Amino acid sequence: MSRPPREDELVERARRGDGAAFGALVRDQEEIAFRTAYLITRNAADAEDAAQTALVKAFYALPRFRRSAPLRPWLLAIVANEARNRLRAGGRREALALRAGHELPSARGGVPGSELPSGGAAPSPEGRVLAAEARAELLAALESLGEEDRLVLSCRYLLDLTEAETAETLSLRRGTVKSRTSRALERLRAELGER
Amino acid sequence: MSELELRLADLRAEIDFPPAPQLADAVERTISSAPRRRRSLRPLAVALAVVLVATLGVLALSPGARSAFLELFRLRGASVARVERLPQVEPIERIELLGVRVPLATARKQAGFELVDLGEPDQVYLRGDGLVTLVYGSIERPRLLLSQVPGAVWDGFVKKVGGLGSSIEEIDVDGERGLYVSGERHFVMYLDGAGRIADDRAYLAGTTLLWNRGELLLRLEADVELAEALELARAVR
Numbered sequence: 001m002s003r004p005p006r007e008d009e010l011v012e013r014a015r016r017g018d019g020a021a022f023g024a025l026v027r028d029q030e031e032i033a034f035r036t037a038y039l040i041t042r043n044a045a046d047a048e049d050a051a052q053t054a055l056v057k058a059f060y061a062l063p064r065f066r067r068s069a070p071l072r073p074w075l076l077a078i079v080a081n082e083a084r085n086r087l088r089a090g091g092r093r094e095a096l097a098l099r100a101g102h103e104l105p106s107a108r109g110g111v112p113g114s115e116l117p118s119g120g121a122a123p124s125p126e127g128r129v130l131a132a133e134a135r136a137e138l139l140a141a142l143e144s145l146g147e148e149d150r151l152v153l154s155c156r157y158l159l160d161l162t163e164a165e166t167a168e169t170l171s172l173r174r175g176t177v178k179s180r181t182s183r184a185l186e187r188l189r190a191e192l193g194e195r
Numbered sequence: 196m197s198e199l200e201l202r203l204a205d206l207r208a209e210i211d212f213p214p215a216p217q218l219a220d221a222v223e224r225t226i227s228s229a230p231r232r233r234r235s236l237r238p239l240a241v242a243l244a245v246v247l248v249a250t251l252g253v254l255a256l257s258p259g260a261r262s263a264f265l266e267l268f269r270l271r272g273a274s275v276a277r278v279e280r281l282p283q284v285e286p287i288e289r290i291e292l293l294g295v296r297v298p299l300a301t302a303r304k305q306a307g308f309e310l311v312d313l314g315e316p317d318q319v320y321l322r323g324d325g326l327v328t329l330v331y332g333s334i335e336r337p338r339l340l341l342s343q344v345p346g347a348v349w350d351g352f353v354k355k356v357g358g359l360g361s362s363i364e365e366i367d368v369d370g371e372r373g374l375y376v377s378g379e380r381h382f383v384m385y386l387d388g389a390g391r392i393a394d395d396r397a398y399l400a401g402t403t404l405l406w407n408r409g410e411l412l413l414r415l416e417a418d419v420e421l422a423e424a425l426e427l428a429r430a431v432r
Contacts, residue, residue, distance in 0.1 A: 019223050019226035019227050020223065022222070022223070022226065023219045023220070023222060023223035023226075024219075026218060026219040026222050026223075027219035030215055030216075030217070030218040030219050031215040033218060034212075034213075034215040034216060034218060035212055035215065038212060038213065044213040047213075048216045048218070051216075051218055052216075052218050052221050052222060052225070055218060055222045056222055056225050056226065059222065059226055064303065064309055064310075066309065081432070084369070096210055096211075097210075097211045098209050098210065098211060099209055099210070099211045100211070134202075135205075135206060135209055138202055138203070138206055139206060139210075142203070142206075148370055153203060156203075157200065157203035157204050157206070157207060158203070158206065158207050158210060159207075160204070160207060167409070168409070170370070171369065171370075171371070171408055171409050172370060172371065172409065173347070173407065173409060173410060176370075176371070185197070185199055185200065188199065188203075189199060192199075194199070
């Protein structure tokens with residue numbers, strides 16, 4: 001049985017103009033690409049348009065992609081740029097919302113806002129309500145931050161990007177991401193009245 | 196990770212993102228439907244296939260439009276900036292100080308970093324210290340210079356050039372720090388890729404915008420006001 005092609009092999013094929021190879025690369029990244037665009041544009045249609053346009057641009061820009069570099073942050077940087085362009089063009093912006101009837105979050109014992117208390121016991125109905133309220137409060141506080149703060153926190157925690165990936169995606173230096181994250185967390189704490 | 200960071204990470208699974216569309220299929224369709232000539236136009240960095248198809252039609256009908264298109268900056272929302280509309284700027288330094296003229300492909304290969312541009316330049320200069328300068332217009336009658344080198348805006352810059360008759364304004368370009376320098380002849384001081392203070396001079400008698408883009412220090416020289424300089428800076432890709 002033949003092994004699936006590695007990312008670098010697909011990149012090489014795509015660089016030579018193989019659209020199917022690029023499609024295979026994009027398929028792995030389409031959700032995070034769309035979410036990145038959505039977190040910037042806050043409009044699903046704009047995000048789809050931006051992500052799609054950016055990925056087409058990325059295909060044609062592949063000769064400029066450094067072979068040794070990771071593909072994902074490079075793609076996301078192009079997506080983020082395109083999304084910022086759409087943002088400036090204006091349009092309706094949607095607020096982030098929590099899922100209705102969401103599943104339990106991952107267990108992080110004893111963390112305020114988590115539904116699972118330390119020890120892993122099933123939460124009481126009251127506990128569920130409190131946890132849902134805590135999440136809603138956290139999201140509202142995040143949404144109230146300035147765009148720079150909101151974006152850096154969104155990349156780091158809502159998209160689960162590393163510091164280096166966040167830096168490339170937002171076209172910032174890594175040190176800037178570190179300091180901006182720290183400041184944004186402080187502002188978020190203040191919004192939550194947790195100082 | 197702090198408690199607040201853990202709560203943010205937990206929030207990840209709870210956000211009601213719109214369902215992601217099947218982008219890969221759409222991208223593949225767009226790529227496969229673009230004309231084969233597209234690949235020879237890569238250096239133009241105009242990658243959007245739909246735009247490209249339309250443009251090829253224009254170029255075929257009107258050869259004179261080609262140079263105009265080559266100088267077309269990227270579309271940024273509703274605004275389009277054209278370098279050909281910029282005024283010519285008087286060079287105030289010997290252009291040899293920008294290094295040797297090389298083909299764009301050579302500069303890309305030798306730069307050691309990914310070059311950014313404002314569309315295909317008319318000329319490219321590469322200097323021994325790694326500085327790459329894209330010239331728009333001609334070297335005798337330049338309209339805009341875009342220089343790039345690994346480095347960063349230096350905190351001491353403002354102090355250093357003060358008193359030389361220049362007006363300096365701190366600006367923000369897409370969240371990154373920058374400086375807009377106008378007025379008399381001035382030096383450009385920056386931190387090079389190794390963190391050392393380096394200096395260079397302005398080559399044109401216009402204004403200079405210096406700004407950070409990731410690990411790069413970008414320098415734009417043209418005869419433009421701050422607002423236009425910022426628009427140009429944001430159009431650099």
